Amino acid sequence: MKPVKVGICGLGTVGGGTFNVLTRNAEEIARRAGRRIEVVAIASRHANPACATGEIPLQADVLALARDPEIDIIVELIGGYDTARELVMTAIEQGKHVVTANKALIAVHGNEIFAAAQKKNVVVAFEAAVAGGIPIIKAIREGLAANKINWLAGIINGTGNFIMTEMRDKGRAFAEVLAEAQALGYAEADPTFDVEGIDAAHKLTILASIAYGIPLQFSKAYTEGISKITPDDVQYAEELGYRIKHLGISRRTSAGIELRVHPTLIPASALLANVNGVMNAVVVSGDAVGQTLYYGPGAGAEPTASAVVADIVDVARMLGASADSRVPPLAFQSAELAETPVLPVEAVVSGYYLRLQAVERPGVLAHVTRILGEKGINISAIIQKETREAQVPVIMMTQRVEERMMNEAIREIEALPDILGEVIRIRVDHLAD
Numbered sequence: 214m215k216p217v218k219v220g221i222c223g224l225g226t227v228g229g230g231t232f233n234v235l236t237r238n239a240e241e242i243a244r245r246a247g248r249r250i251e252v253v254a255i256a257s258r259h260a261n262p263a264c265a266t267g268e269i270p271l272q273a274d275v276l277a278l279a280r281d282p283e284i285d286i287i288v289e290l291i292g293g294y295d296t297a298r299e300l301v302m303t304a305i306e307q308g309k310h311v312v313t314a315n316k317a318l319i320a321v322h323g324n325e326i327f328a329a330a331q332k333k334n335v336v337v338a339f340e341a342a343v344a345g346g347i348p349i350i351k352a353i354r355e356g357l358a359a360n361k362i363n364w365l366a367g368i369i370n371g372t373g374n375f376i377m378t379e380m381r382d383k384g385r386a387f388a389e390v391l392a393e394a395q396a397l398g399y400a401e402a403d404p405t406f407d408v409e410g411i412d413a414a415h416k417l418t419i420l421a422s423i424a425y426g427i428p429l430q431f432s433k434a435y436t437e438g439i440s441k442i443t444p445d446d447v448q449y450a451e452e453l454g455y456r457i458k459h460l461g462i463s464r465r466t467s468a469g470i471e472l473r474v475h476p477t478l479i480p481a482s483a484l485l486a487n488v489n490g491v492m493n494a495v496v497v498s499g500d501a502v503g504q505t506l507y508y509g510p511g512a513g514a515e516p517t518a519s520a521v522v523a524d525i526v527d528v529a530r531m532l533g534a535s536a537d538s539r540v541p542p543l544a545f546q547s548a549e550l551a552e553t554p555v556l557p558v559e560a561v562v563s564g565y566y567l568r569l570q571a572v573e574r575p576g577v578l579a580h581v582t583r584i585l586g587e588k589g590i591n592i593s594a595i596i597q598k599e600t601r602e603a604q605v606p607v608i609m610m611t612q613r614v615e616e617r618m619m620n621e622a623i624r625e626i627e628a629l630p631d632i633l634g635e636v637i638r639i640r641v642d643h644l645a646d
């Protein structure tokens with residue numbers, strides 16, 4: 214069979230890893246794909262010293278590859294929204310299949326891209342876009358196709374998890390660990406995407422679409438980052454038997470779909486609580502299968518290349534197959550995507566960890582518990598540290614309550630004269646069905 218001809222756009226961390234894996238494992242890959250996969254062109258602003266590209270010239274113009282009639286598959290690894298969108302849309306227009314690791318692109322422009330791909334009868338594959346090397350898209354889209362998926366939750370940003378693990382276990386400073394994550398090639402071009410949860414929200418948007426069969430709706434995702442987590446909160450959470458993890462959570466409720474990324478207290482015994490460093494993990498709960506867990510490296514050159522190359526092999530295997538024999542990009546047939554609303558975060562029901570700074574005076578706690586009681590919020594645990602200071606930190610855990618009620622309670626608590634500053638709140642999840 215004729216070899217499949219691939220053009221790599223972007224020879225950075227993931228592009229370099231992809232080139233190297235395709236080259237090193239060429240024989241093994243050809244045995245799987247049923248034909249050889251040849252990189253015939255590379256376009257990138259920068260060369261990659263880790264890649265021996267030999268005779269293949271390094272071009273600057275990625276769009277030229279999208280128009281090159283010799284190329285069957287465009288591998289988009291430049292990142293970002295605008296040029297990447299133009300590149301992918303041009304490749305589709307030219308009748309080429311596309312493999313991308315770009316979650317920002319898929320989460321924001323995916324609906325338009327998949328519609329264009331369907332018209333031109335080409336595939337846009339994006340396994341590397343979520344949880345790096347973990348084959349989570351394939352698992353949900355194909356492996357769990359029998360199920361009504363009820364919820365999923367995961368650690369889906371390697372950089373953030375690496376930072377939180379290093380800070381907790383080794384007491385290292387945030388900025389220093391972030392710089393290391395950048396040097397290791399884990400971080401996004403703009404690392405605030407990692408730290409503020411935007412990257413995780415891109416990935417969660419994609420996971421929710423393929424889990425529930427809804428269009429991609431990134432603008433409705435609630436996003437909160439890790440930059441405000443303090444060592445005190447990490448310590449108090451541990452004392453209470455919990456661990457703080459930066460999670461993407463999406464649940465299907467009778468009112469709609471939750472789509473939220475935020476620091477979360479989870480039981481220290483939960484498997485997700487013990488996922489450390491750059492590792493990612495996603496729990497998916499389906500009505501037939503129950504809870505399933507997927508674990509592996511969420512970032513890095515070759516782990517991510519593993520997913521990119523698997524997509525290339527998938528495309529190579531189905532070249533020439535009829536369009537209706539392919540797996541739809543969002544798991545459900547495009548005409549069957551549902552209008553189920555994405556819920557605002559105020560409608561989410563969750564437990565809470567609260568930390569308040571109170572003046573050391575009799576009756577303060579009674580005021581706080583009265584406010585919570587009036588809103589129907591039950592307290593499940595409380596810690597008040599002994600101190601000689603005039604102020605004392607009070608830590609509370611509450612049972613599950615709708616977020617809008619908690620917002621009202623926090624506003625009233627903050628208005629009490631004996632409560633100083635902001636009430637710190639972190640959502641709690643027991644990851645239960």
Ligand SMILES: NC(=O)C1=CN([C@@H]2O[C@H](COP(=O)(O)OP(=O)(O)OC[C@H]3O[C@@H](n4cnc5c(N)ncnc54)[C@H](O)[C@@H]3O)[C@@H](O)[C@H]2O)C=CC1
Nearest residue numbers: 223224225226227257258259290291292314315512513517
């Ligand atoms: N680094 C990682 O661990 C992972 C990255 N991704 C995604 O993979 C994509 C690539 O990420 P990295 O390889 O980390 O980025 P990178 O910054 O290491 O590499 C990007 C490469 O593309 C080139 N480039 C960028 N814009 C270009 C343009 N307009 N024309 C020509 N060349 C251009 C740059 O010169 C650079 O060599 C991004 O979408 C990222 O979100 C996904 C999973 C993991």
Ligand SMILES: N[C@@H](CC=O)C(=O)O
Nearest residue numbers: 370371372400401512
């Ligand atoms: N910056 C991302 C890269 C993979 O998607 C991360 O750290 O997870």
Ligand code: NA
Nearest residue numbers: 340343345347
């Ligand atoms: Na993946």
